[in-house]
Amino acid sequence: ALAAAQTAVNQSSREVLVYQVAITLVTLAALMLWLIIVSRRLTSSLVALSKGAGEIAQKNYDVTVPVETEDEIGALGQVFNQMVGEIREHTENLEGLVKQRTSQLEDANAEILALNERLKEENLRMGAELDVARRLQMMVLPATSELEAVRELDIAGFMRPADEVGGDYYDVLQGSRALKLGIGDVTGHGLESGVLMLMVQTAVRTLLASDELDPRRFLAIINRVICDNIARTSIDRTLTLSLLDYKDGVLTLAGQHEEVVVVRAGGEVERIDTMDLGLPIGIEREISDFIDLKEIRLAVGDVVVLYTDGITEAENDAGEHYEIDRLCGAVQRARGLGADEIRDALVADVMAHIGRHKILDDITTVILKRVA
Known part of the structure; x- marks a missing residue:
């Protein structure tokens, strides 16, 4: 069990x-x-x-x-x-923004291209206008044959326009009773300055042809004509202008411009201030009360230098001006030469001072030397 x-x-x-x-x-x-x-x-x-x-x-x-x-x-x-x-929402928004920006850029680029074409056309037009003005400026200068025909004086002139058309003016005109010389400088650069210079040249020649002999009245009439033309054309320019009459060894000077330099045959240098001989042309219509005269007696061998501020204010690379003292020295050293050689020596000295620097203003000078 x-x-x-x-x-x-x-x-x-x-x-x-x-x-x-x-x-x-x-x-x-x-x-x-x-x-x-x-x-x-x-x-x-x-x-x-x-x-x-x-x-x-x-x-x-x-x-x-x-x-x-x-x-x-x-x-x-x-x-x-x-x-x-x-991410999907951001990407969709970003794509839309990119499309919008791309469209805006395409529109802006089209506007820029159109503007660039207009600027090219405008530059070509302005270039053509300035070239015409520059040619006119050089064409109205006195011919060598006119200068050689002057009795008692050996005369040489020089003008080199700057890159832009300026308004430098000089002329030598044989009147019925005296020799008329002019030197001037219109403010500013460009076509308007060149046009005003041509107005002055035309007015001087016309008035001389009418046998106006009084230097004060001559300059006052020139001023009124230029004032009226400035008002009509709305040209915002004025000019300094000195007019000189030569007869029998006496140079009569009227009008406000740069100093007149006289280098005597013996080497003495005189600088004639023109500030009290007038006012700039084109500011006030009536300047008769402000016009004064200065007589300069010249002996054989004496040299007179007329110039514009394109010479005395010519700059080198360091920004230093040529200055009036250097001008006087250059002419003083060359005073024994003919007018052409004195002019060439002065211009060469100015160009040596400028060097590679851009020429900022017209360079103009007139050399007078009494030879008989």
């Missing part, structure tokens, strides 16, 4: 063990299945995120990853989708 009981106990123990093993195996199988399911869900979400990132790298901003869980992976998917939406 004891053996039978022991056998029964052993049988029961084996059954319990088998049952426990079976339960354990089932539990392990269920756990493995659950782990596989969870792992697949996690892996699929991560794979979807990875594919979405790849699409963004290819600039496809319409991608959306499915969100199937509410855990951290699901939260990451939601953030990913939100980020993609913001």
Whole structure:
């Protein structure tokens, strides 16, 4: 009986063990299945995120990853989708902005091209006008034959226009009773200055042809004519102007301009101030009361130098002016030569001073030397 009981106990123990093993195996199988399911869900979400990132790298901003869980992976998917939406919106706005800016730039570029064409045409027109004015400025200068025909005086003139047309004026005219000389400088540069210079030249020649002999009245009439022309044409320019009459060894000077330099045959230098001999032309219509005269007696060998401020204010690279003292020295050294050689020596000295610097103003001078 004891053996039978022991056998029964052993049988029961084996059954319990088998049952426990079976339960354990089932539990392990269920756990493995659950782990596989969870792992697949996690892996699929991560794979979807990875594919979405790849699409963004290819600039496809319409991608959306499915969100199937509410855990951290699901939260990451939601953030990913939100980020993609913001990128898509920003990209669309940026493309629109780029198109808008591109259109604006194209319009601006078209306007610039049109303006550039107009500027080219305007520059060509202005260049042609300035070239005509420059040619006229040189054409009205006294011819060499006119200067050689003057008795008692050896005369040489020089004018070099600056890059822009200026308004320097000089003339030598043989009147019926005296020789008339003029030297002047119109303010500013450009076509208007050149036109005003031509007005002065025409007025002087016309008045001389009418046999007006009184120097004061001559200059006063010139001033009135120029004032009226300035008012009519609205030219915002004036000029300094000195007119000189030569007869029998006496030079009569009228009008305000630069100093007149006289270098005597013995080397003495005289500087004649013209500030009290008149007013700038074109400011006041009536200047008769302001005009005065100065007589300069010339002996054989004496030299007179007329010039514009393009000489005394000529600059070198250091910004230094040529100055009147250097002019006097250059003429003093060359006084024994003829008028042409004195002129050439003065101009060469001025050009040596300027060097490579840009010529900023017309360079004009007239040399008179009494030879008989």
